[in-house]
Amino acid sequence: MSDLGPVAWPPEPIATERLVLREPAARDRATFIDLLASPEVHTYLGGPREREELELEMPRAPERWPGSFVVELDGAMIGQILLRRATDDRRPAAAGKVDLGFLFLPDAWGNGYAAEACAAALDWFDGALPGEPVVLTTQSANVGSMRLAEKLGFTEVERFEAWGAEQWLGQRPAAAPAG
Numbered sequence: 544m545s546d547l548g549p550v551a552w553p554p555e556p557i558a559t560e561r562l563v564l565r566e567p568a569a570r571d572r573a574t575f576i577d578l579l580a581s582p583e584v585h586t587y588l589g590g591p592r593e594r595e596e597l598e599l600e601m602p603r604a605p606e607r608w609p610g611s612f613v614v615e616l617d618g619a620m621i622g623q624i625l626l627r628r629a630t631d632d633r634r635p636a637a638a639g640k641v642d643l644g645f646l647f648l649p650d651a652w653g654n655g656y657a658a659e660a661c662a663a664a665l666d667w668f669d670g671a672l673p674g675e676p677v678v679l680t681t682q683s684a685n686v687g688s689m690r691l692a693e694k695l696g697f698t699e700v701e702r703f704e705a706w707g708a709e710q711w712l713g714q715r716p717a718a719a720p721a722g
């Protein structure tokens with residue numbers, strides 16, 4: 544994966560009804576570690592990282608790059624949204640396209656926060672890089688992620704076997720040009 548390319552970054556924080564999307568900051572470090580070390584979060588993502596290792600390796604201020612949003616509820620980080628360009632050409636349908644990823648703390652699941660935040664990130668994306676589709680890959684067994692993909696308007700392109708499980712590749716069409 545590589546970053547999005549020429550977009551104005553960071554944008555002003557994006558406020559939704561209940562959430563704020565913004566770039567990562569030093570105060571998010573502990574939550575990034577919680578996210579990456581969580582077995583629940585990584586059930587369908589190849590397993591969690593070791594917390595001790597993360598404590599040693601994670602920079603004081605989490606990495607910032609165009610397309611990496613922290614999602615905040617009442618002033619505290621609850622998740623991350625990633626928009627990155629897929630460089631892996633093993634899936635021709637995804638190669639070169641922008642890929643949506645999302646990780647939320649288990650305590651925040653089941654409230655519609657991921658759907659609300661992803662919709663806002665995709666709106667931002669439509670303005671930043673108009674006319675580009677977005678793809679999303681998830682294990683088909685990841686029911687929460689599959690439901691979210693459907694709510695966000697992704698439809699199936701293909702299913703394939705990788706990393707020891709069936710994967711679902713979906714695509715959201717490019718937004719119609721403004722006007």
Ligand SMILES: CC(C)(COP(=O)(O)OP(=O)(O)OC[C@H]1O[C@@H](n2cnc3c(N)ncnc32)[C@H](O)[C@@H]1OP(=O)(O)O)[C@@H](O)C(=O)NCCC(=O)NCCS
Pocket residue numbers: 583584585587588643644645646647648651652653654655656657658659680681685687688690691694
């Ligand atoms: C995938 C993931 C983000 C989904 O989170 P989620 O909280 O289930 O997703 P949503 O924001 O869509 O919320 C879902 C539920 O909230 C409920 N909900 C409660 N209040 C709500 C509200 N005000 N508005 C909308 N939904 C609400 C809905 O019933 C909805 O359930 P449904 O999908 O059965 O209809 C989360 O499970 C996660 O972080 N998983 C680990 C990481 C991962 O696997 N990422 C995918 C690979 S990139």
